Structure formats: structure tokens, C-alpha cells
Amino acid sequence: MQNLIATQVDDRKQAFGLTETQRELLPLAFGSFLDSVATATGRGTFYNSREEQAAAVEAAHHDLFDIDRDVYTAALMLPGVTDYSRQIGVRRLLQTTRDGGILPAEFEAAAMTLLVRGLPTQRMLKLFGMLRRDRVNNARTRRLILSEILGAGGLEFWAVKYREKLRVAMTHAWGRRTASILRSVLAKSPDERTEKETQIVRQNVTRFVRDDAAGRVEQCVRFVLGDETGATLGRLAAYRDAKSDFDRGAVLPPETMEGLRSRYHKDRTSAEVLELTKSQLTTGQKIAVQRKAEQSGVEVEFDPAKYDAVRLYVYTFEMGMTDEIRLALRNKAETAAAGLPVQFERVGVLIDASQSMIGHDTQARRPIATALALRDLLSATADDAVAITSDGRAIDSYELVEPSGDTSLAAGLVQLLKSDPDVVFVLSDGYENAPAGRFGETVAAVRRIGIHTPIHQFTPVFAAESQGVRTLSDSVVAMPVSKPEAIGLGLLKALIESDVERGVAALFGMTKVAGYLPAA
Amino acid sequence: MFRKRKKNTSTRIEVREVLRGCEAGRLQSVGYMQVIPLVSDLNDDRFVSPVQCDADVYTTSYGTLGFLNSSESVMIVPCHAGYVVKQHAQDHAMAHAGVVAAAGDRRYDTAACIQASQGGFIKKGSYRMLILPHALREHALQKRGEKNYQKLWDDISVFNQRLGVTGQGHLEYFLKAFKKELDEFVAEFECVPGQVGAIVLVDDRVVGIERAPSHEYWLSIWPSLIRECYGSLAIEAAKANGDRAPDRSPRVQLPVEIASLDELESLIAEIASQEDERARSTVRDLLDEPLDLLFEETVADVSIDTATSEHFTGQVIRDGDKIVYASLPATSAFVKSQAWTRAEPFAI
Numbered sequence: 066m067q068n069l070i071a072t073q074v075d076d077r078k079q080a081f082g083l084t085e086t087q088r089e090l091l092p093l094a095f096g097s098f099l100d101s102v103a104t105a106t107g108r109g110t111f112y113n114s115r116e117e118q119a120a121a122v123e124a125a126h127h128d129l130f131d132i133d134r135d136v137y138t139a140a141l142m143l144p145g146v147t148d149y150s151r152q153i154g155v156r157r158l159l160q161t162t163r164d165g166g167i168l169p170a171e172f173e174a175a176a177m178t179l180l181v182r183g184l185p186t187q188r189m190l191k192l193f194g195m196l197r198r199d200r201v202n203n204a205r206t207r208r209l210i211l212s213e214i215l216g217a218g219g220l221e222f223w224a225v226k227y228r229e230k231l232r233v234a235m236t237h238a239w240g241r242r243t244a245s246i247l248r249s250v251l252a253k254s255p256d257e258r259t260e261k262e263t264q265i266v267r268q269n270v271t272r273f274v275r276d277d278a279a280g281r282v283e284q285c286v287r288f289v290l291g292d293e294t295g296a297t298l299g300r301l302a303a304y305r306d307a308k309s310d311f312d313r314g315a316v317l318p319p320e321t322m323e324g325l326r327s328r329y330h331k332d333r334t335s336a337e338v339l340e341l342t343k344s345q346l347t348t349g350q351k352i353a354v355q356r357k358a359e360q361s362g363v364e365v366e367f368d369p370a371k372y373d374a375v376r377l378y379v380y381t382f383e384m385g386m387t388d389e390i391r392l393a394l395r396n397k398a399e400t401a402a403a404g405l406p407v408q409f410e411r412v413g414v415l416i417d418a419s420q421s422m423i424g425h426d427t428q429a430r431r432p433i434a435t436a437l438a439l440r441d442l443l444s445a446t447a448d449d450a451v452a453i454t455s456d457g458r459a460i461d462s463y464e465l466v467e468p469s470g471d472t473s474l475a476a477g478l479v480q481l482l483k484s485d486p487d488v489v490f491v492l493s494d495g496y497e498n499a500p501a502g503r504f505g506e507t508v509a510a511v512r513r514i515g516i517h518t519p520i521h522q523f524t525p526v527f528a529a530e531s532q533g534v535r536t537l538s539d540s541v542v543a544m545p546v547s548k549p550e551a552i553g554l555g556l557l558k559a560l561i562e563s564d565v566e567r568g569v570a571a572l573f574g575m576t577k578v579a580g581y582l583p584a585a
Numbered sequence: 586m587f588r589k590r591k592k593n594t595s596t597r598i599e600v601r602e603v604l605r606g607c608e609a610g611r612l613q614s615v616g617y618m619q620v621i622p623l624v625s626d627l628n629d630d631r632f633v634s635p636v637q638c639d640a641d642v643y644t645t646s647y648g649t650l651g652f653l654n655s656s657e658s659v660m661i662v663p664c665h666a667g668y669v670v671k672q673h674a675q676d677h678a679m680a681h682a683g684v685v686a687a688a689g690d691r692r693y694d695t696a697a698c699i700q701a702s703q704g705g706f707i708k709k710g711s712y713r714m715l716i717l718p719h720a721l722r723e724h725a726l727q728k729r730g731e732k733n734y735q736k737l738w739d740d741i742s743v744f745n746q747r748l749g750v751t752g753q754g755h756l757e758y759f760l761k762a763f764k765k766e767l768d769e770f771v772a773e774f775e776c777v778p779g780q781v782g783a784i785v786l787v788d789d790r791v792v793g794i795e796r797a798p799s800h801e802y803w804l805s806i807w808p809s810l811i812r813e814c815y816g817s818l819a820i821e822a823a824k825a826n827g828d829r830a831p832d833r834s835p836r837v838q839l840p841v842e843i844a845s846l847d848e849l850e851s852l853i854a855e856i857a858s859q860e861d862e863r864a865r866s867t868v869r870d871l872l873d874e875p876l877d878l879l880f881e882e883t884v885a886d887v888s889i890d891t892a893t894s895e896h897f898t899g900q901v902i903r904d905g906d907k908i909v910y911a912s913l914p915a916t917s918a919f920v921k922s923q924a925w926t927r928a929e930p931f932a933i
Contacts, residue, residue, distance in 0.1 A: 510843050
């Protein structure tokens with residue numbers, strides 16, 4: 066397994082000044098944390114409710130944070146960490162005062178900015194909403210919110226699409242009184258403002274933006290705060306005008322225009338909105354609206370190459386496989402496989418296709434979609450690959466597998482081993498019931514026979530009740546993975562378990578914060 | 586054709602009638618619990634559960650539990666369905682099964698409070714359904730005609746005490762104390778395609794037969810059955826074994842000496858085949874058991890009967906002669922007395 070992943074770490078040990086206690090506690094806490102952040106999404110799973118998931122995730126975050134906040138911060142930056150985990154990580158960092166840590170304070174500030182910028186817009190705004198809900202409103206928080214919103218290149222688009230969320234976030238940062246004052250002051254042209262008013266605007270708005278963008282940002286802020294008069298920016302004016310003139314909404318995001326339609330143009334249909342605004346669909350929306358577009362008779366083109374493999378599989382379960390999607394999946398798998406430092410001659414992949422791999426209603430089929438994307442990647446690392454499902458069916462790459470029934474993986478494992486692979490990957494949520502324990506028993510029997518083919522388990526589901534991922538066998542390490550490109554997390558977990566100092570060095574190496582590392 | 590019957594009229598059938606049209610699926614086994622799925626092509630979609638139709642549940646007085654069925658299908662309220670709510674309201678459970686006509690609203694004044702010393706009524710709304718723990722179901726059924734909301738308090742107290750839970754008459758204390766274990770039961774067992782029922786075994790003993798009208802109905806009630814009803818019994822089994830964690834290894838184990846993958850493969854297949862036969866045999870052993878049905882009422886053209894036999898006591902719901910729903914937990918006497926009757930263990 067360790068050969069699978071390239072890290073940027075050399076063999077020299079870095080001096081991180083970890084205490085004995087930290088060294089002792091880190092492996093367990095880090096393992097549990099990785100299991101959580103790589104798979105937890107803040108939604109329920111087939112097995113656990115949303116609340117159970119949230120409680121278990123909080124516990125995993127708390128444990129690692131308590132050991133060292135810089136290790137915690139760096140871990141949040143690892144590739145493959147879910148957006149949800151990053152959201153709650155940033156909230157935790159902001160709501161606690163920095164006291165200690167093994168890296169300089171600048172590291173945390175830089176890391177936090179990177180983490181927030183890496184979030185999709187709606188998740189960034191959700192994070193700001195979480196900060197408001199939890200009453201986190203210190204100087205760092207205010208600066209982060211305002212700089213990320215006001216300094217954003219797409220603020221005009223955000224203003225019409227996320228108007229209320231922006232208003233809430235900015236009002237949280239400014240305070241209601243300042244927000245109210247700003248609304249009044251921004252209604253005046255810069256020439257009409259008093260010195261004090263100019264200072265208020267500079268202090269709260271323009272210091273976060275480039276000089277050449279000040280006018281545009283001021284207009285957006287006015288709009289977000291509820292003042293639409295005098296808006297000249299294209300989308301802001303279109304929003305105002307579309308209330309009376311439906312066709313003016315062509316430059317608005319579809320959901321914004323849909324909101325205006327339902328209020329001001331009840332005689333128009335949702336299909337007309339989709340037709341009018343289809344050029345404004347985001348990449349994510351283009352795939353999400355395919356079903357609706359098909360039903361409405363509107364053609365919305367999307368390019369499969371722009372989506373990750375898991376998303377494509379989720380889509381394909383709903384809409385069906387096409388040659389174009391199959392080609393995109395192939396390209397993605399082969400590109401990702403080429404990035405791995407090893408090639409196998411022969412790989413065996415065993416896919417748990419039981420009922421539970423459907424996942425929770427709120428993220429239906431995500432576990433099986435992740436497993437299928439992993440199958441493609443792992444198969445692409447080999448000259449020859451054999452993939453079978455838990456019920457013994459041989460399946461080709463880029464083929465759908467519909468989950469159903471109970472979980473019995475032992476026979477499949479033996480079947481694969483008989484094809485003499487270099488390595489076997491088991492893609493499963495770790496719940497075995499027909500019967501429980503047979504897989505582990507079979508692995509033990511295989512070893513007694515004298516077959517030592519490496520067997521690895523990848524798990525796309527966080528199990529709240531076990532505070533991590535479920536293992537099928539004591540002698541097979543289960544590694545969390547939410548998307549194929551995140552399989553490096555498994556290595557890191559194993560590395561920290563075997564050598565804490567090297568593992569921490571690898572962690573900082575993988576998160577590209579080398580500039581903050583102490584000298585080797 | 587269904588004939589009108591009078592209350593307390595009795596009929597005798599056999600368990601095979603309950604299982605008509607079903608086949609035993611592959612046995613699932615985790616720790617103390619085993620489940621034999623009952624699979625059928627017969628699917629009666631005319632009936633829905635409160636979970637399926639998102640029924641509004643409420644209480645109007647202590648001991649009166651109401652169900653508002655806004656669907657266009659007849660709603661079968663599973664035998665001993667209960668509701669533990671996060672409100673200042675007394676948790677309640679049914680003492681029997683119920684049937685609510687399509688678009689109907691029905692109140693049962695024979696319900697039981699399962700949370701002593703808590704006032705307040707449950708507001709109309711959709712809540713998570715549970716099925717009473719196995720140990721309470723026989724008591725509840727015996728008292729199904731009593732209009733006394735306190736009727737289960739003593740039984741709950743004894744049940745809690747047996748499991749080391751303090752809290753007289755408060756079922757929620759048990760649920761809280763064993764939340765993790767109960768959640769795991771839901772996690773461990775999966776419904777299989779076409780499943781409409783199950784024979785449940787705990788610690789090698791048959792502890793219940795469950796049958797639903799359709800696969801969708803089954804999917805909707807299974808988490809409640811496996812969690813609170815039968816899961817509680819597995820917890821009792823663990824307690825009886827000195828709180829020993831259940832052995833997670835398979836009940837029929839592979840031999841230590843295996844020479845090759847071919848041999849291993851055939852052993853796994855052979856054990857699986859024996860386990861399948863064991864499941865079928867377990868079902869077969871139950872088929873001839875006489876079941877006395879005591880007619881309770883007819884609603885929306887289906888009848889509710891209380892079923893008793895040497896080993897089981899529960900209720901069945903019939904459309905004419907066809908059983909569309911059955912919930913037959915084993916009697917406590919049977920659970921205690923059972924010597925495991927399954928096929929001989931696998932031997933090399």
C-alpha cells in the first residue's frame with residue numbers, strides 16, 4: 066500500500082517538538098480523524114442518522130485538535146477531506162484562541178484562507194452561517210468573512226444568487242448598526258460623503274478590495290443590503306428589472322429567476338425559466354438539472370469531462386450510461402492511475418454490492434458510486450484487472466452495479482485470489498452479515514495456506530457507531546476514501562500509526578505548507 | 586370471501602398460512618442475532634405503514650393514541666408500535682395492531698403510556714416509530730383491551746431493572762442506555778430483494794415471525810423491529826451471558842487445516858449451503874404449529890385477530906382468508922425454554 070502513494074517527504078526526520086504525550090495520543094486520534102474527514106458529509110448514512118454522524122465527527126475533530134492545532138489544521142488541508150469537515154474545522158479554529166502549536170502563527174492564518182477559498186461558494190456561505198449561529202465573531206472571523214466576500218471576483222453573481230446569505234454573513238461581521246449605516250452611506254455618491262462616512266466605508270468595505278473594484282463592490286453591498294435603486298451593474302439591474310420584464314432575467318442564475326418567476330410571473334413556467342437562463346447554469350447545475358431539463362423538453366448540454374468520477378456515477382445511476390460518460394470515466398481513471406507511482410501486473414477488486422452501499426436517502430448511491438470510481442482507478446493501475454461483486458458477478462470497468470441484498474465477501478475474495486493477483490482491493494462499507502466474520506476468517510485461512518497477497522479495504526462510509534471506518538478483518542486495515550484521488554490518506558494513516566514523526570512530516574509535506582516547516 | 590364475524594370468534598390455522606408464498610432467504614448472522622429473510626413475489630401494495638405514508642401521530646388524552654392517515658391506502662399500524670418524542674409529552678405505544686382506513690383518522694383509547702411521570706400530549710406530527718421491546722409485547726397484548734394508560738409501567742420497570750437501567754416505567758431510559766447497541770442492530774442486517782418478512786433468532790432461539798403485506802411495507806418497519814423489539818432481546822442475551830461481547834466469528838467456522846484455495850472455496854460454499862438448509866429447516870419446523878386466531882375487529886374490509894399458539898403470541902391481519910400482516914413474537918416461556926433445534930453443526 067505504501068508504494069501506491071507518492072508523498073513529498075524525504076526520509077530525514079523533522080524536529081517538530083512533539084511531546085511524549087502527543088506522540089502517544091496522535092496515532093489513534095489521527096486515525097479516527099482521517100476516517101471521519103475523508104468520508105463524513107454531515108448527512109445521514111444508510112446506518113446512522115445525521116445527528117449521530119455529527120456527534121461522532123465532532124468527537125474526532127475535538128480529539129485531534131486537543132493534541133495539536135497545527136497538526137489538526139494541516140490535516141484539514143489534505144486532499145480528499147470533505148467540504149463539510151473543512152467547514153467545521155475552520156469554525157473550530159476560529160472559535161478558539163491560538164495558544165501553542167508546533168508551527169508559527171502565520172501558518173494557521175494562511176491555511177485558513179486556503180481552506181475557505183477551497184470551499185464551493187454555497188459551502189463557504191454556509192460556514193459563515195455556522196459562525197453566526199455559534200456566535201463566533203472575533204476580529205479574525207470578521208476579517209475572514211469580509212475579505213473573502215468583498216474581495217471575491219464573482220461578487221456580482223453571488224449578490225443575485227446568494228443575496229440573503231451574503232446579507233446575513235456581512236451583517237454578522239459588521240454588526241447590525243454598522244450595516245444599517247453602510248446602507249445609508251453607500252446610497253450617496255463618494256463625493257457627497259462626509260469625511261467620517263468615507264472612513265466608515267474604507268474601514269468596512271474598500272480596505273478589503275482592490276482600488277479598481279471599489280465602485281463595483283460598493284454597488285453589490287448596497288444591493289445585498291436591500292437597496293436596488295441606481296444599480297447599474299448588469300446582473301443587479303437585471304434582477305431589479307426582471308420583476309417586471311421576464312426576459313431581462315436571462316443573465317440571472319436559474320434559481321434566482323425561478324424565485325422571481327414564482328412571485329412576479331406566475332403565468333410563466335419553470336421550463337421557460339430553464340430555457341431563458343440555461344446559459345447561466347454552473348457546471349454543477351448542468352449535471353444536476355438534466356432530469357428536469359429532459360422532462361421540460363429543454364436541452365442543457367454538459368461536458369462529462371468536467372465532473373469527478375463519483376459525481377458521474379451518481380448521475381449515471383439516475384440517467385443511464387452513455388458512451389460519452391464512459392469515455393470520460395475512462396480518461397479520469399487512466400489519468401489518476403498515471404499519477405500513482407506504481408503499476409501492477411494484475412489487480413483484483415472485490416466490490417461490496419449489498420443493499421447498504423446505496424447509502425442514505427440524502428446522498429443516494431454515493432457509497433457505491435465511490436466504490437465504482439475506485440474500481441476504475443485501481444483497475445487502470447494494472448495491465449490486467451479482475452473485478453467481481455460480492456455476489457460473485459464479474460464486472461467490467463465503467464459498468465454500473467446496482468446494490469441489493471446481504472453482504473458476503475469471503476467467496477469473492479477466494480475467487481479473486483485464485484486468479485493470482487498482485488494485490489486485492491476490497492471496496493466495502495465494512496458491514497458483513499452473511500455471516501459476520503467469514504471474511505476475516507477467510508483471510509486468516511488464506512494466510513495459513515501460505516498466500517500472502519496484499520489485501521486492502523477501502524471504505525467510502527463513515528460509521529458513527531464505531532467512530533471511524535468499519536474493518537472487515539483484524540488483519541486488513543480499512544482506509545477511508547471519499548473519492549479516488551484521496552487514496553493517499555490511507556498511507557498517511559498507516560504512516561502515523563507506525564512512525565509519528567515521519568507521519569507528521571508527511572502530513573505537512575502533503576499539505577504543501579513547507580514554507581512554515583522548521584528546518585530539518 | 587371474507588365473512589362477517591363476531592368479536593371473540595376463534596379460528597384455528599397453522600403457521601404455514603402466515604408464511605404462505607414465502608421462501609427462506611440466506612441466513613444473516615451477526616453476534617447474538619440471526620435473521621432468516623422471508624422472500625416472496627407476492628406484494629400487496631394496498632396497505633401502507635405509518636412510516637410509509639408519513640402518518641400524523643398524536644395523543645388526545647393519556648392512553649389515547651391517534652393516527653391520521655392522509656394517504657389513499659389502508660394503513661396497518663404494526664402491532665405494538667410506539668412513539669418516543671422529544672416534547673413535553675407522554676410517550677405512548679399501542680397495545681395491539683391497528684388499521685386506519687384510507688384518508689382516515691383513528692384514535693385508540695387502549696394505548697399505553699411508556700413514560701411514567703411525564704405530562705403532556707403528543708402534538709400531531711410525524712415521528713420515528715418503534716416497536717415495543719420483545720419482553721413487553723406479551724404483556725401489552727394481554728392487556729390490549731384495558732383502558733388504563735398506566736398498564737405497562739410495572740412491566741417496563743421490571744424490564745429496565747433486569748437490564749440494569751434505573752427509571753421506573755420509563756422506556757426511554759432503556760433506549761438511551763443502549764442507544765449504541767440498538768443502532769448497531771439496524772446497521773448489521775440488510776433487507777434483501779423481495780423480502781416481506783423474517784424469522785428472527787436470538788442466541789440460537791427462534792424469537793419471532795414477522796410478515797408484511799409488501800416489500801415496501803417491510804422496508805419501512807424493519808428498522809423498528811430489529812432495533813427495539815428484537816435488538817432488546819439480543820441485549821438481554823448478552824446480559825445473560827455476563828455482558829460478554831458477542832462472538833463476531835461465524836457460528837459455523839472453517840476448519841484450521843485447509844490445504845488450498847480450491848478447498849477453501851468449496852468449504853465456504855458447503856457451509857453456506859448447510860446454513861441455507863438450516864434456514865429452510867427452521868422454517869419447515871414451524872409450519873405445522875397450530876395457531877388459534879381470536880377475532881378482534883374488522884376495519885376497511887380487513888380483520889384483526891389475536892394469534893396464540895404453543896410458542897407464539899401476536900396478531901395477524903387478514904383480508905378474507907389471506908394473511909396480509911402478521912407479527913408473532915415468541916412467548917417469554919418459549920424463549921426461556923427453547924433448546925436450539927437447528928440442523929446439526931457443520932462437521933468435516
